[in-house]
Amino acid sequence: MKTILEYARANQNRFLAELKEFLRIPSISTQPEHKPDVERAAAWLRDKLLAAGFPKAEVMPTRGHPVVYAEWLAAGPEAPTILVYGHYDVQPPDPLEEWNTPPFEPTIVGDDIFCRGASDDKGQLYIHVKAVETFKATAGRPPVNVKCIFEGEEESGSPSLEPFIREHRELLAADVAVISDADILGQDLPSIAYALRGLAYVEVEVIGPDHDLHSGIYGGAVRNPINALCAMITRLQDENGHITVPGFYDKVRELDPEERAEMAKVPFERETWLHEAGVKTDWGEPAYTIVERTTARPTLDVNGIWGGYIEPGAKTVLPSKAFAKISMRLVPDQEPVEIAQLIRSYLAEIAPPTVTVEARDLHGCDAAIVRRDSPAMKAACRAYAEVFGREPVFVREGGSIPVVAIFQKLLGIETVLIGFGLPDDRLHSPNEKFHLPNFYKGIETILCFMKFLGE
Amino acid sequence: MKTILEYARANQNRFLAELKEFLRIPSISTQPEHKPDVERAAAWLRDKLLAAGFPKAEVMPTRGHPVVYAEWLAAGPEAPTILVYGHYDVQPPDPLEEWNTPPFEPTIVGDDIFCRGASDDKGQLYIHVKAVETFKATAGRPPVNVKCIFEGEEESGSPSLEPFIREHRELLAADVAVISDADILGQDLPSIAYALRGLAYVEVEVIGPDHDLHSGIYGGAVRNPINALCAMITRLQDENGHITVPGFYDKVRELDPEERAEMAKVPFERETWLHEAGVKTDWGEPAYTIVERTTARPTLDVNGIWGGYIEPGAKTVLPSKAFAKISMRLVPDQEPVEIAQLIRSYLAEIAPPTVTVEARDLHGCDAAIVRRDSPAMKAACRAYAEVFGREPVFVREGGSIPVVAIFQKLLGIETVLIGFGLPDDRLHSPNEKFHLPNFYKGIETILCFMKFLGE
Numbered sequence: 021m022k023t024i025l026e027y028a029r030a031n032q033n034r035f036l037a038e039l040k041e042f043l044r045i046p047s048i049s050t051q052p053e054h055k056p057d058v059e060r061a062a063a064w065l066r067d068k069l070l071a072a073g074f075p076k077a078e079v080m081p082t083r084g085h086p087v088v089y090a091e092w093l094a095a096g097p098e099a100p101t102i103l104v105y106g107h108y109d110v111q112p113p114d115p116l117e118e119w120n121t122p123p124f125e126p127t128i129v130g131d132d133i134f135c136r137g138a139s140d141d142k143g144q145l146y147i148h149v150k151a152v153e154t155f156k157a158t159a160g161r162p163p164v165n166v167k168c169i170f171e172g173e174e175e176s177g178s179p180s181l182e183p184f185i186r187e188h189r190e191l192l193a194a195d196v197a198v199i200s201d202a203d204i205l206g207q208d209l210p211s212i213a214y215a216l217r218g219l220a221y222v223e224v225e226v227i228g229p230d231h232d233l234h235s236g237i238y239g240g241a242v243r244n245p246i247n248a249l250c251a252m253i254t255r256l257q258d259e260n261g262h263i264t265v266p267g268f269y270d271k272v273r274e275l276d277p278e279e280r281a282e283m284a285k286v287p288f289e290r291e292t293w294l295h296e297a298g299v300k301t302d303w304g305e306p307a308y309t310i311v312e313r314t315t316a317r318p319t320l321d322v323n324g325i326w327g328g329y330i331e332p333g334a335k336t337v338l339p340s341k342a343f344a345k346i347s348m349r350l351v352p353d354q355e356p357v358e359i360a361q362l363i364r365s366y367l368a369e370i371a372p373p374t375v376t377v378e379a380r381d382l383h384g385c386d387a388a389i390v391r392r393d394s395p396a397m398k399a400a401c402r403a404y405a406e407v408f409g410r411e412p413v414f415v416r417e418g419g420s421i422p423v424v425a426i427f428q429k430l431l432g433i434e435t436v437l438i439g440f441g442l443p444d445d446r447l448h449s450p451n452e453k454f455h456l457p458n459f460y461k462g463i464e465t466i467l468c469f470m471k472f473l474g475e
Numbered sequence: 476m477k478t479i480l481e482y483a484r485a486n487q488n489r490f491l492a493e494l495k496e497f498l499r500i501p502s503i504s505t506q507p508e509h510k511p512d513v514e515r516a517a518a519w520l521r522d523k524l525l526a527a528g529f530p531k532a533e534v535m536p537t538r539g540h541p542v543v544y545a546e547w548l549a550a551g552p553e554a555p556t557i558l559v560y561g562h563y564d565v566q567p568p569d570p571l572e573e574w575n576t577p578p579f580e581p582t583i584v585g586d587d588i589f590c591r592g593a594s595d596d597k598g599q600l601y602i603h604v605k606a607v608e609t610f611k612a613t614a615g616r617p618p619v620n621v622k623c624i625f626e627g628e629e630e631s632g633s634p635s636l637e638p639f640i641r642e643h644r645e646l647l648a649a650d651v652a653v654i655s656d657a658d659i660l661g662q663d664l665p666s667i668a669y670a671l672r673g674l675a676y677v678e679v680e681v682i683g684p685d686h687d688l689h690s691g692i693y694g695g696a697v698r699n700p701i702n703a704l705c706a707m708i709t710r711l712q713d714e715n716g717h718i719t720v721p722g723f724y725d726k727v728r729e730l731d732p733e734e735r736a737e738m739a740k741v742p743f744e745r746e747t748w749l750h751e752a753g754v755k756t757d758w759g760e761p762a763y764t765i766v767e768r769t770t771a772r773p774t775l776d777v778n779g780i781w782g783g784y785i786e787p788g789a790k791t792v793l794p795s796k797a798f799a800k801i802s803m804r805l806v807p808d809q810e811p812v813e814i815a816q817l818i819r820s821y822l823a824e825i826a827p828p829t830v831t832v833e834a835r836d837l838h839g840c841d842a843a844i845v846r847r848d849s850p851a852m853k854a855a856c857r858a859y860a861e862v863f864g865r866e867p868v869f870v871r872e873g874g875s876i877p878v879v880a881i882f883q884k885l886l887g888i889e890t891v892l893i894g895f896g897l898p899d900d901r902l903h904s905p906n907e908k909f910h911l912p913n914f915y916k917g918i919e920t921i922l923c924f925m926k927f928l929g930e
Binding site: 177217221228229231233234235236238239240241242243244246247249250251253254257259261297298299300301302303304305310313317318319321322323324325326327329333334335336337338339340342343344345347349372373374382383417418419420 | 674691692697698699701712752760772791874
């Protein structure tokens with residue numbers, strides 16, 4: 021292992037230089053004018069995978085941006101096979117004026133490298149490529165079989181990913197998936213997320229009169245769809261955030277006392293959290309802690325609302341329509357399709373007879389929870405402990421990583437989330453950065469992880 | 476009177492030709508690029524007033540678009556003085572593609588003249604100019620003293636009108652104001668509005684976190700300002716439209732049984748009303764009829780609401796802010812300033828401690844109610860009966876004409892609303908029209924009105 025780590029350390033400057041090349045490609049997947057850049061990033065990545073030793077690496081077409089697939093199965097059929105997932109596309113850099121350095125010119129300040137995609141996810145993805153290269157250069161091959169699936173559409177909602185996986189189940193067959201597209205709690209506090217919330221997202225349209233009316237002429241005798249929508253939204257949850265849609269909690273897997281006790285051990289500073297959230301006080305179900313509310317409890321938020329006159333000044337319109345986007349974060353074992361159905365039915369039930377209500381599903385994804393005692397999880401914990409000097413803590417994530425549930429559903433495998441980002445990496449925001457020590461420690465952690473898993 | 480009416484009838488074609496000239500000027504007050512047109516319309520009107528016999532007619536500057544003022548006080552100090560109000564500006568013609576004829580090319584189809592401003596208010600305003608011309612050409616002078624105030628900012632909220640009236644109280648001193656900027660119930664059903672609702676209009680801003688948050692990371696522990704706004708809006712009125720802001724009804728002058736009985740006599744077809752409103756069913760306070768709810772009862776409507784992500788698709792934002800525009804139609808003797816204060820206090824009271832709520836006044840105007848037995852009102856009734864063959868019915872208007880309350884407050888005079896529009900004139904909409912028989916009958920009605928009032 022010593023030789024292996026020595027190689028990785030000796031080559032840090034070259035690894036960084038390559039990462040900079042990768043970061044300079046503005047592979048913004050949502051902007052059609054950047055399609056050539058997305059393709060360039062895919063080709064660049066394929067070449068680096070081949071150079072790292074993968075005997076097979078190719079750019080595979082999808083309905084959208086391509087997937088880069090690579091495999092090296094030299095560890096033999098007895099050794100485990102890991103499926104590394106990452107994404108080579110990035111968010112748009114807007115608002116440009118808030119960047120302190122050019123968004124696609126990687127700039128090192130202190131220990132951080134600033135660039136769009138530095139942490140999300142090029143820097144974290146490239147860790148795996150360089151770990152494999154290190155094994156090739158030292159041991160001749162990685163100690164486990166490695167497959168890679170790197171997509172180019174994660175920042176636009178991964179529309180082609182599920183069909184791609186469905187069509188390539190055999191190719192992608194593995195024992196466990198590994199994803200480095202997440203944070204650890206702190207530089208000295210490695211953590212592993214073992215649960216992710218799911219999502220059900222509906223758009224509601226309330227239709228009152230069939231055209232906009234003058235509120236002076238009709239006000240008082242025509243139900244205003246905005247007022248009606250507000251009343252309906254208000255009936256979806258109580259003032260403490262408990263959701264009042266019938267049946268909503270039926271399948272919620274309650275936290276058991278041991279898990280709550282474990283969660284309570286994870287360092288959490290309420291003042292820091294309030295500062296980061298930008299609020300004076302927290303809110304929510306009083307029987308649960310902030311951490312539990314944001315990770316282990318389902319929630320309901322109106323993500324957008326609009327209707328009537330929304331320009332400056334006063335216009336006395338009684339509008340024809342009002343709209344809201346409403347999403348619910350789900351926890352195991354809530355099913356997105358079922359929850360969306362429950363809210364649509366309830367909205368129909370509470371809709372006043374004086375308006376018409378339509379609710380349509382926009383989006384959904386399953387919650388996911390993985391075992392904390394699997395061999396891959398144990399190897400990940402040992403690897404973090406080896407490199408960061410501390411056992412990682414287990415945390416639940418409040419957000420969703422849909423691919424985790426997709427892997428579970430289509431490939432029947434669990435995922436280990438081995439992240440190296442930090443909470444202040446400013447993903448999706450101006451001045452995104454990646455902490456360089458975590459790039460290098462990340463490579464060492466993955467080296468250890470593969471080694472321990474292969475033992 | 477016979478000679479007088481004959482002159483008016485003999486000159487109908489010329490009057491119409493002049494009205495067409497007036498209508499061709501696109502005097503859109505809200506659009507800065509049309510400022511020269513607004514000024515051209517003012518100058519054109521001044522010239523026509525001089526030509527009609529007014530010894531004094533001038534374009535007077537204001538902070539915004541000019542007022543055209545004219546006076547002819549030859550009836551002597553014993554005769555009453557009327558102050559004719561109208562507006563020579565028009566609404567923008569958008570959406571252009573919905574017009575069947577060019578919006579600023581007056582086009583006659585059947586008995587209607589189609590053009591922006593035909594009914595609102597150029598056609599109705601010009602009736603008064605041609606009535607005065609008729610008196611000059613036949614009797615030598617009008618039988619009452621006539622002052623005219625024609626503004627160019629009515630369609631942009633009359634920002635300069637109240638200051639102008641305040642600065643020219645002596646110049647504008649009169650016994651009664653006359654406005655032709657309203658509808659009658661039908662071609663065979665003349666009507667006079669004797670009450671107008673007032674308005675209090677506030678904009679509410681609910682501030683949650685100080686920046687947009689990821690609903691996956693913070694949802695469940697941070698109060699969502701959209702949900703909070705909806706809950707607050709829901710507490711402003713019950714499901715039947717009864718407003719629950721404390722003190723809101725304290726000064727409402729209740730309808731007395733006689734007035735309700737009179738209102739019930741005015742022809743009203745529920746099916747027609749539902750069709751015009753574009754709704755399947757009505758709504759509102761069950762103890763009041765549709766007509767009472769829309770004219771004699773105060774109301775509350777959200778005129779606009781917005782917050783969060785309002786583009787297509789799904790974004791899981793927990794937004795920083797949410798906004799609503801809320802207006803209340805008021806009835807005598809509710810005071811706009813007081814009502815706005817009541818709602819602002821109530822919003823502050825019901826604001827959850829987890830958000831910050833700011834409410835600001837956007838706009839307000841007093842309700843107005845005038846005597847139905849004044850000499851001017853009696854003269855107007857006689858004039859309608861003479862020309863339309865039927866006594867007008869008295870109605871309350873649901874909307875607001877702020878100048879009525881301004882005249883009452885600053886000049887101490889009541890207003891008689893002698894309208895000649897029809898309910899299907901499509902004011903502010905594409906294909907606005909004016910019914911030509913009402914243009915000619917309007918001139919005759921004003922001739923009779925002035926004659927009867929001067930007797």
